[in-house]
Amino acid sequence: MRKGKRSKPGGQAWFFALALPGVALFMLFSLMPYDRMVGQWPLGIRQDEVMAYQALFDHRPGQHAEGRTEVVKLVGQAGAQVLVQAGETRASGLVQVNNGDGITLHFPDSLPFRGAFSVDLIPADLSSLAALYAGAVADSLPIMSAPVRLVNLLRDGENEAPCLMVERITPAYVLVHAPVAMTLVDAQGKLAGTGRSMNAGDSIGDAGGKALLHPLRFDSVATAALGLLACAEERKDLLRGGAGALRDGITGALAPLYATRGGPGLEPTSAVVAAFHDAMAARTNQAAVLRLAAALRADSAAWAARFLAIDSAAVPVLAKGRNIGLVQAEVDRTRAGFMQRLFHPDVQAALGPPVDLPTEPAIPLDPWLLPFRTNQDTLRFVRGKYDIDHDLVIPRGMALVLEKGTRWFMAPGVSVVVNGELHMRGTGLNPVFIRPQDPARPSGSIAVNGSGATRVRIAGLRISGGGNLWWEGVQHGGMLSFIGADVRMAHCTLEEGFGDASVAVRRSTFQMADCHLSQAHHAFVDLAEVHGAIERTAFLQPAGGLGATDRQGVALRSSHVLLRGCSFTGLPFTALSVARAGEALVLGSTFSGNAQAIQAVEGSNVQVDGCDFTGNGTVFVLRRNRPVLGGATLKLYTNTCTGNGTERDADAASTVEAGAALPPDALRVFTARKP
Numbered sequence: 001m002r003k004g005k006r007s008k009p010g011g012q013a014w015f016f017a018l019a020l021p022g023v024a025l026f027m028l029f030s031l032m033p034y035d036r037m038v039g040q041w042p043l044g045i046r047q048d049e050v051m052a053y054q055a056l057f058d059h060r061p062g063q064h065a066e067g068r069t070e071v072v073k074l075v076g077q078a079g080a081q082v083l084v085q086a087g088e089t090r091a092s093g094l095v096q097v098n099n100g101d102g103i104t105l106h107f108p109d110s111l112p113f114r115g116a117f118s119v120d121l122i123p124a125d126l127s128s129l130a131a132l133y134a135g136a137v138a139d140s141l142p143i144m145s146a147p148v149r150l151v152n153l154l155r156d157g158e159n160e161a162p163c164l165m166v167e168r169i170t171p172a173y174v175l176v177h178a179p180v181a182m183t184l185v186d187a188q189g190k191l192a193g194t195g196r197s198m199n200a201g202d203s204i205g206d207a208g209g210k211a212l213l214h215p216l217r218f219d220s221v222a223t224a225a226l227g228l229l230a231c232a233e234e235r236k237d238l239l240r241g242g243a244g245a246l247r248d249g250i251t252g253a254l255a256p257l258y259a260t261r262g263g264p265g266l267e268p269t270s271a272v273v274a275a276f277h278d279a280m281a282a283r284t285n286q287a288a289v290l291r292l293a294a295a296l297r298a299d300s301a302a303w304a305a306r307f308l309a310i311d312s313a314a315v316p317v318l319a320k321g322r323n324i325g326l327v328q329a330e331v332d333r334t335r336a337g338f339m340q341r342l343f344h345p346d347v348q349a350a351l352g353p354p355v356d357l358p359t360e361p362a363i364p365l366d367p368w369l370l371p372f373r374t375n376q377d378t379l380r381f382v383r384g385k386y387d388i389d390h391d392l393v394i395p396r397g398m399a400l401v402l403e404k405g406t407r408w409f410m411a412p413g414v415s416v417v418v419n420g421e422l423h424m425r426g427t428g429l430n431p432v433f434i435r436p437q438d439p440a441r442p443s444g445s446i447a448v449n450g451s452g453a454t455r456v457r458i459a460g461l462r463i464s465g466g467g468n469l470w471w472e473g474v475q476h477g478g479m480l481s482f483i484g485a486d487v488r489m490a491h492c493t494l495e496e497g498f499g500d501a502s503v504a505v506r507r508s509t510f511q512m513a514d515c516h517l518s519q520a521h522h523a524f525v526d527l528a529e530v531h532g533a534i535e536r537t538a539f540l541q542p543a544g545g546l547g548a549t550d551r552q553g554v555a556l557r558s559s560h561v562l563l564r565g566c567s568f569t570g571l572p573f574t575a576l577s578v579a580r581a582g583e584a585l586v587l588g589s590t591f592s593g594n595a596q597a598i599q600a601v602e603g604s605n606v607q608v609d610g611c612d613f614t615g616n617g618t619v620f621v622l623r624r625n626r627p628v629l630g631g632a633t634l635k636l637y638t639n640t641c642t643g644n645g646t647e648r649d650a651d652a653a654s655t656v657e658a659g660a661a662l663p664p665d666a667l668r669v670f671t672a673r674k675p
Helices: 011-031 047-057 126-140 171-177 220-233 270-281 283-297 300-318 324-343 347-351 367-372 664-671
Strands: 071-075 081-086 089-097 103-106 118-123 148-155 161-167 182-185 245-248 254-258 373-375 378-381 384-388 392-394 399-403 406-410 416-418 422-425 432-436 446-459 461-463 469-471 474-476 480-490 501-513 516-518 523-535 538-540 552-557 560-564 567-569 574-579 583-587 590-592 596-601 605-609 612-614 618-623 633-636 640-642 646-650 655-658
Touching (some): 126 300, 126 324, 148 300, 171 182, 220 254, 220 270, 220 283, 220 324, 220 347, 254 270, 283 300, 283 324, 300 324, 367 373, 367 378, 367 392, 399 406, 446 461, 446 469, 560 664, 574 583, 583 664, 596 605, 618 633, 618 655
Parallel strands (some): 071 148, 378 399, 384 406, 392 416, 399 422, 406 432, 416 446, 422 446, 432 461, 446 480, 480 501, 516 538, 523 552, 538 567, 560 583, 567 590, 574 596, 590 612, 596 618, 605 633, 612 640, 618 646, 633 655
Antiparallel strands (some): 071 081, 081 089, 089 103, 103 118, 118 161, 148 161, 182 245, 469 474
């Protein structure tokens, strides 16, 4: 039998062959519930592919989400100066194009944009809600993070596009927003802006074998906060150190930073990655992350309300006119997933299997000190002469007591580090002496590493010849140096000191009264992050003494200090310097024959009443040394100025105010104990 001739498919057949799949897709995407559409799809189908089909085939009637937010306009080309306008704010900045179509705007320090020096503009869509949620959480946690805002970006007349506007954490940002001792660590593990390595050598030993960039140095609360945020956002870049860190110059601790997803980020070296990995994977950190999550979970209703408030403001802008039903389903899914990961983090999946970091070994008691141990936690030196010919490190929790008549003679470069309380109990007739064995070769430092309020009580001390100390990566920059302590000094005489200061105090409370300081090679007293008072104390540089002019007698940074009844005489440099938003109340003091009497810079506030200024080169100097920190404010009440060269030298950023009488509550504010 002969086979029939096969006919070719006609146009109608081709039409149906092409139309049927389209009709099927139209029906599928028009009838499928939105919560199913935004869920997980099989066979590796990505969400962006599903949304592309939805936009093509889903034509259900309904409302479409549209919203407005602040518009940021840019006029100019990338790589050149552009005009930036947001509302009534105008500024000029340099545009840098980043990967992912994001841009960074850099502004001069003298003309920031709403206080910002570098701003990232990151393209945003509905997936950016998680970044807004995380920003809100980061604001409530003990970790530094820059604020994030949603804006519409308009470039040279193009269509508006939603962006996340995030201030970048730069050295200038750290200057303004971080404590005075904080320094940004760059991607190479060096101190940003200085080029200095993190591996400085110690005066005593080698930092116990613990490099400055080491997991044991990571601040525990900031590390746990970063770990929880990384879990909530499912971000590996945070765990590698992509957001950077701050180094605390006072304690040597490293505090990780948080940065919004989508920014340019850092490309950390292997050493930085390894340190972050070990710190995050530590068993103690993973336990801390779970505790932090539990604390947030206890307030889950408030967090849910806060995230809903973010949705109501941001979703209409991010939806870009899409169907409100689909948008709401996607938003609900994003919010629910973020809250699940925030309140119930899978720490091992995110941070890796837990590891046990080696614990710091206990500091052994030097055998030379055994005869002075009077009980389990006290070392006591009684009246007599003692040659200290090698470094001594007092174990944690052990107090050191020098009774009246104790005389220490320190070998060149030798220091004593106290990790507990320090008591010196000299009297006018029987002082405590600390002198160098060789007057031409300075000794090191008498240093206290406290825990925040460790007691230091010093009376009747006569000391000279000391210098500086580096220990465990922390600088003790003074003949006497105190960190994290409650310090009280009275009736002491401090003579020639070779260190950065005769007395250096960091992050402590400090009371000095009835003391005499002279012949310092650098500063007499250097206070940073200190609350306290200096009263009835004399600062003297004898004729023919050291004449370096680029230093200060008393230097205050980010400190709140009362100076009352003090005298500053013959100092060929600045007698009192107040910087970094410091506050000083100077009462009933005399300034005679100094190069400069009082200098205030960088947002500081100084009040002066009842003081006498005689024969000084310049009485008051007010400066804005760094534009980002602003000028200073000086408030003058009833004072006497006689025979001075220049009374006031103030720049345009600073202000001088005159008052008839000191406000009654001013003294109370300065004499109150640290809150």
